[in-house]
Amino acid sequence: MATLAQLQQNPLFQRQQARNAAGANQNALNALRTNPQHFLSNIPVTCSAGAGHVTALNMNCGFSLNTAQTELKIGINVSAVGYPNRITVPILESPTRGSAGPQLATRLAPAQRFALGAGAQLWITDQQSGCTVIALDWGGNQYSLFHLLPYQNADFGRMARAVFAVSSSARSGIKNSSLRTESTQVVNASMIGGAQPQRYIMLQSQHNARRGQYMQVLGVNRNGGWEFYRQMQGFNGVGFTVISVELAPWRPWNEYFYHDL
Numbered sequence: 001m002a003t004l005a006q007l008q009q010n011p012l013f014q015r016q017q018a019r020n021a022a023g024a025n026q027n028a029l030n031a032l033r034t035n036p037q038h039f040l041s042n043i044p045v046t047c048s049a050g051a052g053h054v055t056a057l058n059m060n061c062g063f064s065l066n067t068a069q070t071e072l073k074i075g076i077n078v079s080a081v082g083y084p085n086r087i088t089v090p091i092l093e094s095p096t097r098g099s100a101g102p103q104l105a106t107r108l109a110p111a112q113r114f115a116l117g118a119g120a121q122l123w124i125t126d127q128q129s130g131c132t133v134i135a136l137d138w139g140g141n142q143y144s145l146f147h148l149l150p151y152q153n154a155d156f157g158r159m160a161r162a163v164f165a166v167s168s169s170a171r172s173g174i175k176n177s178s179l180r181t182e183s184t185q186v187v188n189a190s191m192i193g194g195a196q197p198q199r200y201i202m203l204q205s206q207h208n209a210r211r212g213q214y215m216q217v218l219g220v221n222r223n224g225g226w227e228f229y230r231q232m233q234g235f236n237g238v239g240f241t242v243i244s245v246e247l248a249p250w251r252p253w254n255e256y257f258y259h260d261l
Helices: 004-009 011-034 038-040 103-104 158-166 168-190 206-209
Strands: 045-048 056-065 070-074 087-094 122-125 132-139 141-147 200-205 212-222 225-234 238-243
Touching: 011 045, 011 056, 011 087, 011 212, 038 212, 038 225, 038 238, 045 122, 045 212, 056 225, 070 087, 070 122, 103 122, 132 212, 132 225, 141 168, 158 168, 168 200, 168 206, 168 225, 206 212
Parallel strands: 045 070, 087 122
Antiparallel strands: 056 070, 056 087, 122 212, 132 141, 132 200, 212 225, 225 238
């Protein structure tokens, strides 16, 4: 009788294991799209969309559970090398707009728009630890999403740095304010003919990061529109919570009722 080690070297056994893993990933995708709140309340997710300012539709984005099926990874880092049994899914990827170097030139560039029917099943951006993410509904089934990295402490003025030294809460508040100002500039640059968005979401993670939490924002295409969720988990990987975030009406006199709890 063959030993387990011998079985594991058998090509037929290996192909069957690969089919099982791919089947588990497809089941995970189906569960995520069918009941996002339930899925995200049980499986921590980490997404990777890279750096830059151009949101793009990736028809072959990697999607894979880990071996123990206790964590899900989505994005450009889920390659055939590290995740040979991954499945590929059409996904919109919104990279992180950097706060230093060459990326400063395009940090406040207009956000791209995508039709609901463009084919994407999910919308991802990098995990946040102090960043700001904004999703916009322009009407006519046109949507945008962008992700701003905060500036480093040293990039702020002397008075702000003095405040940072004595209050982490004040530091988070000042950085959030700076990111909201820049977010307004991106939204204004993204308008066509001066037409404002109809609805929006702003998700800021400065205070979450101060409390030792990552935030992952994920969009799911279902029920005739984009539904957005944020999943928080500790830096130590212990404990996580999920909130479904509603698109709110855009008000030019009070743009941002933001979520940073």
